[in-house]
Amino acid sequence: MRRMLPAVLLILAAIWWGPEVAGGPGAPWVQVVAAARREGTLTLYDGHGGALPTIQFAADLFQRTYGIRVEMSVMRASEAQERVRIEQRAGRPLADLVTVGPSQAWQMKKLQQTVQPLGDLPSSKRVAAQIRLKLQEWEIEDVMLVEAVQVYGVLINTRLVPSGEEPQSWMDLLDPRWRGRMIADDPRAFGGGSVFFAATYKRFGRGYHEQLAGQRPFFTRAIAEAANRVARGEFALMYPFALGLYPRVRDLPNVKVVIPREGAPYVLQGVSIPREVRHPNAARLFAELLLSDAVQRNLYENFVLPAVAGFIRQAPSEQRNLLGVPLWETSDPPRGEELLRLASEIYR
Numbered sequence: 001m002r003r004m005l006p007a008v009l010l011i012l013a014a015i016w017w018g019p020e021v022a023g024g025p026g027a028p029w030v031q032v033v034a035a036a037r038r039e040g041t042l043t044l045y046d047g048h049g050g051a052l053p054t055i056q057f058a059a060d061l062f063q064r065t066y067g068i069r070v071e072m073s074v075m076r077a078s079e080a081q082e083r084v085r086i087e088q089r090a091g092r093p094l095a096d097l098v099t100v101g102p103s104q105a106w107q108m109k110k111l112q113q114t115v116q117p118l119g120d121l122p123s124s125k126r127v128a129a130q131i132r133l134k135l136q137e138w139e140i141e142d143v144m145l146v147e148a149v150q151v152y153g154v155l156i157n158t159r160l161v162p163s164g165e166e167p168q169s170w171m172d173l174l175d176p177r178w179r180g181r182m183i184a185d186d187p188r189a190f191g192g193g194s195v196f197f198a199a200t201y202k203r204f205g206r207g208y209h210e211q212l213a214g215q216r217p218f219f220t221r222a223i224a225e226a227a228n229r230v231a232r233g234e235f236a237l238m239y240p241f242a243l244g245l246y247p248r249v250r251d252l253p254n255v256k257v258v259i260p261r262e263g264a265p266y267v268l269q270g271v272s273i274p275r276e277v278r279h280p281n282a283a284r285l286f287a288e289l290l291l292s293d294a295v296q297r298n299l300y301e302n303f304v305l306p307a308v309a310g311f312i313r314q315a316p317s318e319q320r321n322l323l324g325v326p327l328w329e330t331s332d333p334p335r336g337e338e339l340l341r342l343a344s345e346i347y348r
Contacts, residue, residue: 029122029288036281037066043279044072044286045098047080049191050224051242052148052269054298055099062289068282076221077104077190084274088114093276097283100272102135103190105144106333108272115143115272119284123291128309131268138333146270147290149305151323152192152240153259155227155249160236170200170260173239174208179215181236183226186219187343190336192267193219196240197343199265199329209346219347224248231255240265243303243322263328268307 042062046055059070075083080095081104087093100108108115118124127146135141154173156166160181167173173182185193200208218235220226227245230238231252241257249255271290273283289295296306300315305323312323332339 032281032284033066036068036279036285039068039279039282041069041071041279042282042286043094043096044070045080045083045095046072046074047077047099047101047104048074048150048244048269049076049221050074051150051192051244052099052304053244053247053302054148054295054304057298058286058290058295061292061294062286065289066285068285070286077101080104081108081190084108084114085112088112088275091276093274093278095274096277096279097271097273097286099269100144101190101195101267101269101331102138102140102144102333103194103331103336105140105270105272106138107336109140109143110334114275116275116277117142118145118273118287121145121284121288121291123288123308126291126308128307131307134268140333143272144268144270145272145287145290146268146307147295148269148299148307149327150192150267150269151243151303151305151325151327152196152265152267153243153257153322153325155230155238155241155246156256156258157230157233157236157254158256159254160233166258167237168258168261170262171204171208172260174211174215178236182215182217183229183235183238184217184219185223185226185240185242186221188219188340188347189221190340191221192223192240192242194336194340194343195267195331196265198331198335198339201339201342202329202332203262206342206346209343213347227255246303246322257322259322259325263326266305266327266330268330269304270307 059072063070080098084095084098131146154167185191187193187197226238227249229235231249271287277283296308296311299306300312300319303319306312
């Protein structure tokens with residue numbers, strides 16, 4: 001009986017004292033799983049705006065595997081960040097987990113103090129060393145787990161853009177033939193548009209964007225629908241086009257993806273846990289699931305680069321060819337707000 005007492009006390013402590021005991025950073029993982037099952041629910045804000053279909057796949061897998069219900073809302077990155085800020089400030093947390101890019105994670109940690117450390121996850125060391133070093137450079141490795149790398153190119157309507165006339169460089173977007181014929185992810189809010197703005201501003205400078213503004217691109221924040229609008233012929237091309245959206249239009253005969261010769265802008269995509277949550281163990285368990293083989297496989301099947309080292313080698317040739325392009329530039333988290341202001345000045 002005495003040998004059983006510590007285990008009994010541990011179970012009672014988890015019930016009495018709640019998730020901090022069961023899901024603390026040093027707790028055995030089996031305790032986290034058990035506590036997550038007791039919590040029974042996970043509220044997830046998907047700030048990827050639908051450009052990472054694997055999140056829904058992971059939510060369905062999570063529910064089947066653990067019997068934990070996932071309540072998911074899809075929105076822009078900026079909206080997800082603002083909702084978390086308001087909830088934390090009001091002391092009424094709803095989101096247990098939020099999908100983020102580095103700029104959001106940096107702001108939520110450094111400026112808003114609205115996220116907490118993820119703690120040790122069993123699979124975190126599977127993430128490619130280059131990704132982990134990047135997070136360390138930005139000092140967000142404790143609050144952001146990266147499960148994917150979103151790669152950006154240009155989506156072309158082949159009926160409106162003859163073969164051989166596709167943009168071969170990001171500079172080609174300045175060609176007068178595209179004036180008024182491009183749809184673009186809005187660079188004035190966090191998301192793919194701001195990643196593209198940061199990458200091209202760093203490489204080409206302000207003058208590039210002043211000329212691009214003169215091309216009168218149509219800005220949208222409904223990026224999933226934007227791909228369909230290109231396919232329907234409302235626009236000749238879309239930039240930056242998240243390859244995670246490609247499965248939506250891949251089977252249509254009149255679209256294709258072009259990666260300009262400089263390479264692909266990219267962004268690390270992952271999750272963070274808000275500072276105060278109702279279901280912390282479910283949040284950590286879902287984060288761990290994102291690094292599973294099933295989820296990482298679903299990523300490359302949907303033309304998103306897996307974060308687990310070497311996993312892309314298993315992908316079919318079509319995915320390997322598109323995702324194996326040189327990665328060019330990415331966002332600059334410490335300058336995130338500054339770059340949003342610059343984009344707002346240029347694109348009025």
